[in-house]
Amino acid sequence: xxxPPAGANVTGGCAATGTQLQSxxxxxxxTTNFAKIPRVGDVKWAASVPVPATKRAAVGEVQGxxxxxxxxxxxxxxxxxxxxxxxxxxxxxxxxxxxxxxxxIKVLVHGRDQEPSGVLCRGAVVVQIEGxxxxxxxxxxxxxxxxxxxxxxxxxxxxxP
Amino acid sequence: xxxxxxxxxxxxxxxxxxxxxxxxLVLFGAIQLDNITVSVLPIIGLFGGAALAxxxxxGRKRTDSTTP
Numbered sequence: 001x002x003x004p005p006a007g008a009n010v011t012g013g014c015a016a017t018g019t020q021l022q023s024x025x026x027x028x029x030x031t032t033n034f035a036k037i038p039r040v041g042d043v044k045w046a047a048s049v050p051v052p053a054t055k056r057a058a059v060g061e062v063q064g065x066x067x068x069x070x071x072x073x074x075x076x077x078x079x080x081x082x083x084x085x086x087x088x089x090x091x092x093x094x095x096x097x098x099x100x101x102x103x104x105i106k107v108l109v110h111g112r113d114q115e116p117s118g119v120l121c122r123g124a125v126v127v128q129i130e131g132x133x134x135x136x137x138x139x140x141x142x143x144x145x146x147x148x149x150x151x152x153x154x155x156x157x158x159x160x161p
Numbered sequence: 162x163x164x165x166x167x168x169x170x171x172x173x174x175x176x177x178x179x180x181x182x183x184x185x186l187v188l189f190g191a192i193q194l195d196n197i198t199v200s201v202l203p204i205i206g207l208f209g210g211a212a213l214a215x216x217x218x219x220g221r222k223r224t225d226s227t228t229p
Contacts, residue, residue, distance in 0.1 A: 065195035106193045128190060136188035143181035150174035153167045154213045 009033050012121030013050035014113060018043045021093075029123050036128045039098050046091035051115050053088040060113035075109070103131035168214045175210020179203040
C-alpha cells in the first residue's frame, strides 16, 4: 500500500536527470520511482522536452500529493502567467535545505509539462528525506497518551437506574 | 446498579488514537503521505472507540449486569 509506484515515471518523451552531489547518486527520471536524499545538499540537474527551441507558451507544474481531503499542493509552476519560453533544455545546480520536521516522510511528487504542439510529459517520484522527524517521537508519545485515555474512558461507570 | 461506558469520550479518544497512529505511520516512513489510511484511521478510531465503550465496558461486574 505504501510502496512507490512501479515502472517508468516520465512519459511523453521528456528527459531529466539529477545527481545528488553529497551522496554521488544519479537519478534518471525515466527509470527512478523512489529517491532517498540527504536533508541538506545540492543537486546538479538537466532536463529537456522533445520540441524545437522556438518561442512558445509551455505550461506545467510540480505538485506534492497529500492525503484526502487535502489532495495536491503546488510546489512550483511555469507558463501559467502567460510567460513564454524559447528553450527546449535546461540545466543547473540547485541547493536545497529542507526543515528537519519533514525528515522521513515519503511524499509523492508529480509534475507535467504541456507544450502547445501537443506534447504532454508527465512524471512522478516518491521522495524521502533521510533521518527521522522530531515530530515522529511527539506523535508516538501522543499516541500512547491517547491510548491510555481510551482505555480509561471505555471502563464502565455506574449509572443510577 | 447498571454499568455503561463513556461513549462520547471514547469516540473522541478513538478519533485521536486513529489520527496519531496515522501520523506515526507517515512520520516513520511506513506509508506514503498520500495514503488513504491516514484519512481513514481517525474515522475507524471514532467508531471503534464508541463501539468499545458500548459493547465492552471494562470493569463491569457480571453479577450486577444480571440484576433485574
